[in-house]
Amino acid sequence: MADGKARSDFCAHCHGVDGISVMPLVPNLAGQNPYYLLEQLRKFADGRREDYIMSPQAREMTSDDRAVLVFYYTNMTPRAETADPDLARHGGGLFRMRCVACHGTDAHGGEKFARLAGQNPAYLTRRLTGFQEATGRSISPMTAIAKTLTDNDIEALTAYLSTLP
Numbered sequence: 001m002a003d004g005k006a007r008s009d010f011c012a013h014c015h016g017v018d019g020i021s022v023m024p025l026v027p028n029l030a031g032q033n034p035y036y037l038l039e040q041l042r043k044f045a046d047g048r049r050e051d052y053i054m055s056p057q058a059r060e061m062t063s064d065d066r067a068v069l070v071f072y073y074t075n076m077t078p079r080a081e082t083a084d085p086d087l088a089r090h091g092g093g094l095f096r097m098r099c100v101a102c103h104g105t106d107a108h109g110g111e112k113f114a115r116l117a118g119q120n121p122a123y124l125t126r127r128l129t130g131f132q133e134a135t136g137r138s139i140s141p142m143t144a145i146a147k148t149l150t151d152n153d154i155e156a157l158t159a160y161l162s163t164l165p
Contacts, residue, residue, distance in 0.1 A: 004072025007065055010057070011073075019076035024122035031078035031118065034070050035111040041066045078118035083159035091160025094153055098145055107164050117164035124158040 008017075011029075016022045019030025029037065043049035044058035045066075061069070095107065099116070103109050107117035116124065130138075131146035149157070 004068050007068050008072055011069065014053070015073070018079075019073045020079050021120055021123070024120050025126050026120075027123050028078060028119055029073035030076035031108075032074050032115045033109045033111060033113075034074040036109055036114055037074060038066060038070045039112075041070070078115075078165060080118050080165045081121075081162040083121070083163050087156050087159040088163050089160075091153075091156035091158070094149075094157050095160055098148070099157075102141075107161055116161045119158075119161055121155075121158035121162045124161055125154055128154050128157070 008015075014021065014023050014026045015029045019028060019032075021028050040049065041058050041061065044051060044054045045061065047055070049055070058066075095103075096105075099107070102113045103116050104113075107115065109115040128142075128146050128149060131140065131142040132149070134140065134143045134146075
């Protein structure tokens with residue numbers, strides 16, 4: 001873990017020293033599925049996923065750097081937030097109808113799907129609206145699901161997901 005902490009100094013500026021993001025539009029990494037997180041770093045490194053900060057950082061990482069960072073962050077404890085109970089309850093119903101098949105009943109994701117439990121609502125909102133607006137190369141299975149969501153649905157889903165441990 002000491003090696004992970006040493007290699008995470010730059011990452012912690014956005015993703016937090018405890019894997020809980022210090023910026024609302026940046027994902028929490030604490031407890032994320034290791035296979036999923038490693039694949040996202042690979043995608044940033046090889047250009048399949050683009051971000052003005054993450055892409056150059058991932059390209060500079062060695063395979064060992066990626067593995068150590070993934071191990072470090074995925075072994076941290078996620079943190080749930082509080083949300084309006086009625087809104088979260090509505091979001092839970094939406095999650096069970098539209099999201100469970102890929103993200104699991106506990107929203108912990110898996111090898112190919114992100115852990116959504118305990119994520120920041122602002123980050124989740126940005127990702128869902130990004131999927132709604134996706135075109136061309138950025139279209140994914142999430143695009144079809146996101147396009148069915150209203151703004152109220154997104155608010156409810158993100159409220160629910162942020163309350164899960």
